[in-house]
Amino acid sequence: EVQLLESGGGLVHPGGSLRLSCEGSGFIFSSYAMSWVRQAPGKGLEWVSAISGSGDGTYYADSVKGRFTISRDNSKNTLSLQMNSLRAEDTAVYYCAKVWSGYYTSPFYMDVWGKGTTVTVSS
Amino acid sequence: SYELTQPPSVSVSPGQTASITCSGDKLGDKYAYWYQQKPGQSPVLVIYLDNKRPSGIPERFSGSNSGNTASLTISGTQAMDEADYYCQAWDSSIDVVFGGGTKLTVL
Numbered sequence: 604e605v606q607l608l609e610s611g612g613g614l615v616h617p618g619g620s621l622r623l624s625c626e627g628s629g630f631i632f633s634s635y636a637m638s639w640v641r642q643a644p645g646k647g648l649e650w651v652s653a654i655s656g657s658g659d660g661t662y663y664a665d666s667v668k669g670r671f672t673i674s675r676d677n678s679k680n681t682l683s684l685q686m687n688s689l690r691a692e693d694t695a696v697y698y699c700a701k702v703w704s705g706y707y708t709s710p711f712y713m714d715v716w717g718k719g720t721t722v723t724v725s726s
Numbered sequence: 727s728y729e730l731t732q733p734p735s736v737s738v739s740p741g742q743t744a745s746i747t748c749s750g751d752k753l754g755d756k757y758a759y760w761y762q763q764k765p766g767q768s769p770v771l772v773i774y775l776d777n778k779r780p781s782g783i784p785e786r787f788s789g790s791n792s793g794n795t796a797s798l799t800i801s802g803t804q805a806m807d808e809a810d811y812y813c814q815a816w817d818s819s820i821d822v823v824f825g826g827g828t829k830l831t832v833l
Binding site for chain 2 (some may be wrong): 647708
């Protein structure tokens with residue numbers, strides 16, 4: 604069974620940093636691109652970032668570009684999201700999601716999602 | 727920036743057909759995807775490549791995409807289908823875009 608387990612969420616002050624992790628199991632991790640999607644309280648889904656299966660391609664939403672860094676360690680089946688200069692508007696549940704293919708190209712969709720980890724940015 | 731527009735809410739009676747639309751400029755030139763999210767749960771893919779159903783998704787879920795509008799149709803809607811539904815598209819010029827979501831109420 605394909606599973607994704609996020610961790611690392613918590614309460615952080617504005618301007619602070621946090622690192623999220625996502626461990627994948629039940630599939631060949633390095634063969635698939637991965638993505639982070641967030642959902643602010645009571646709001647809809649917002650794509651945050653994606654990374655190719657090999658890790659040589661990274662992609663970001665404009666809202667986080669320059670502040671967040673996505674990475675992966677295929678030897679440990681782990682996806683990470685380093686979040687710096689956090690703002691109140693970054694408060695959300697962050698979902699890790701497996702992408703259908705190994706690349707950031709069409710068709711691009713997320714076929715398996717984790718349960719999410721909550722990030723709260725507040726003073 | 728590219729936007730996908732969904733109605734905030736749709737209501738349907740049990741056993742009837744529910745249709746949720748997703749509008750975007752030349753959306754029919756891209757693939758549309760649909761996710762279902764029940765309260766307190768993670769999103770689940772219900773339609774990919776405009777009209778394909780992942781394994782385990784009931785046949786009553788179907789999709790279409792043409793022109794500027796993609797649609798998710800649920801035939802014989804059941805109480806368990808009550809959820810938020812999000813459309814999604816991808817293009818090299820727009821990256822990943824989600825619609826604002828539609829709350830489906832079965833009453």
